[in-house]
Amino acid sequence: MKAIASAALLTLGFATFAATTASAQDISAGERSWNKCRACHQIGEGAKNLVGPHLNGLFGRHTGAVEGYSYSAANKGADITWDEAVFAEYIKDPRAKIPGTKMIFAGIKNDKEIADLTAFLKQFGKDGKKS
Template identity: 65%
Template sequence: MKSAILAAALLAAAIQPGRAQDAAAGEKAYAQCRSCHQVGETAKNTVGPILNGFIGQKAGAREGYSYSSAMKDSGLTWDEATFSSYIQNPRAKVPGTKMIYAGLKDEKRVADLLAFLKQFDAAGKKQP
């Protein structure tokens, strides 16, 4: 009986849906990024490039920002998986990147950050 209950519990845990992305929580995670990166209609390149509409863009190609050779030559195109891997450990994903951030290790916070950032189109307009 105990093994049947344990098996049912393990099966239920295995089929749980993935955690939903939470843009409001992502905005809180973005607070760490804000000192170097901007989003929104008035965003400007600062220490880091603007993050408006970056999903689908080639890494190291944002107009008006001086990227490291490593980023320009990385061959990356930003999608959710690439960003998630990069933000967890930027220097491991792109050795030689100028980004000195140690990384956001918590997968839920990474997903939430992505949900927040994906709200901004290339012009910085926040999409519903």
């Protein structure tokens, strides 16, 4: 009985380790994907608006809401709250999701890459600190 319990705990421990490792790998892959964004956006402590707004605290934020950034009328009027599904749709083709947006980006079409980028972005709170 002890051998079965030990095996179960070992299996559970490995599953937890694998899930944690997979998550870290996703964030790491998302950070590499972030390189496609960093020419126009910043994230993290001290992030500033560039060609595009900073992306701290993106998820849960309303479109057109970053103070000090000059949004297009289309973005201001989009009435979207960013969540994972909306971001995934947007990042595939920004101009299809928000016609008239100033964002000029070909998009990221790969769902795995979008999920990885989302995991990376979700680390950063409104203050730019990693959670």
